[in-house]
Amino acid sequence: MQRVQNYNQEAQDxxxxxxxxxxxxxxQKAMxxxxxxxxxxxxxxxLDINSVLVGPPGDDILPLVKKEMGIVEKPAATSPATKTPAKTGGN
Structure with a gap:
């Protein structure tokens, strides 16, 4: 049992x-x-929002950093449930 636990810990490490x-x-590239x-x-x-407990609202530089890194936002795909059904001919 101990060997199995050691193996599991080693695999996780x-x-x-x-x-x-x-x-x-x-x-590093993000920094x-x-x-x-x-x-x-x-x-x-x-400042990272996770390290500030209280403070005034600030600027969100995420879009600027994404642009700097060459990350392009893809438009959200619409789900099939929100698409309008195609009209068909006939009754």
Whole structure:
């Protein structure tokens, strides 16, 4: 039983490490884009909403960062339930 638990823990650790390895370049690119947007837009501070408990509303720079990173928003697809049914000929 102990060997199975050790194997399970080892597998989880390896999966976590692999995910961090893949995520690190994306995180670095995002941070570089945030810094670039801050510099271009004249921001002295960029705060993460998760780290601010109370504060006045601020600017949302997400669209600027997405543009800096070359991320293009795709329009939301309409679900089949909201589409108008096609008219058919006949009774």
């Amino acid at each position: 390896k999966a976590k490490q692999a995910a961090q390895t893949k995520f690190a370049p994306i995180q 570089e884009a945030i810094k670039s947007v801050a510099k271009k837009s004249g921001y002295a501070y960029i």
